[in-house]
Amino acid sequence: MSFLSPRNRAEASDRLAGMTGWAAALAASIYALKVMEAYAGETLAGYLDRAQLVGGLMILVVFLPAFFIIKRRFGGPPINPWKEDGFMSLAIQRAGLTGFATTFIVLTVLTTLDRLVLSRMAAEVLLDLVITIALASFAFSFFIFSRDSDAGEAV
Amino acid sequence: MSAPLTNRLRVLRAETGMSQSDLAEAIKVSRKTISTIEVGRFVPSTVIALRLARHFDVPVERVFALAED
Numbered sequence: 485m486s487f488l489s490p491r492n493r494a495e496a497s498d499r500l501a502g503m504t505g506w507a508a509a510l511a512a513s514i515y516a517l518k519v520m521e522a523y524a525g526e527t528l529a530g531y532l533d534r535a536q537l538v539g540g541l542m543i544l545v546v547f548l549p550a551f552f553i554i555k556r557r558f559g560g561p562p563i564n565p566w567k568e569d570g571f572m573s574l575a576i577q578r579a580g581l582t583g584f585a586t587t588f589i590v591l592t593v594l595t596t597l598d599r600l601v602l603s604r605m606a607a608e609v610l611l612d613l614v615i616t617i618a619l620a621s622f623a624f625s626f627f628i629f630s631r632d633s634d635a636g637e638a639v
Numbered sequence: 640m641s642a643p644l645t646n647r648l649r650v651l652r653a654e655t656g657m658s659q660s661d662l663a664e665a666i667k668v669s670r671k672t673i674s675t676i677e678v679g680r681f682v683p684s685t686v687i688a689l690r691l692a693r694h695f696d697v698p699v700e701r702v703f704a705l706a707e708d
Contacts, residue, residue: 491660494669570672571681632671 501565501572505626507547512619514539522609575629583622643706666690
């Protein structure tokens with residue numbers, strides 16, 4: 485049973501949920517580098533730009549094809565980890581809610597800090613920062629919720 | 640994800656000599672779902688609970704019970 489050929493739809497759904505978490509973490513890192521780039525010197529900004537390119541390519545070349553292959557692996561309706569019935573599906577749903585709530589709170593706080601923060605940041609950087617927080621909170625809470633207290637394959 | 644719910648899944652599985660993977664395959668869930676139900680980390684949906692009871696051919700109350708019962 486290789487990574488791209490799970491045993492059944494339930495295992496495939498778990499795998500897709502895990503990949504969604506890792507892809508979100510990678511995307512959050514890319515956006516975080518974009519925010520850092522806005523405040524970095526010219527040399528460092530060049531490195532950060534290249535790192536973003538590598539991360540973006542990883543999502544396009546590694547995650548997207550693997551996601552598509554697993555999603556369509558068993559024919560029938562595509563597997564959707566958000567709608568399946570299981571532990572990892574619940575973890576991804578809860579992470580989605582946490583990500584939304586965190587982003588909402590951050591945006592609300594930012595609106596009250598308009599003179600301190602908003603007036604000093606370019607709109608583009610601020611948007612990248614909010615996207616970073618949304619993706620990072622989703623990925624982080626997913627990893628927390630999906631921690632496995634697995635006792636192993638005991639009979 | 641923890642809840643005041645106990646279960647006898649590990650016992651029933653041992654009685655029938657099934658591994659977590661076998662049981663997962665039989666009721667169409669992942670092995671991780673079975674293992675997290677067993678340790679009380681995941682409270683399964685009614686559908687999964689009923690499938691488990693039907694698989695072991697016992698009433699659902701023989702598989703799951705409220706902790707205070």
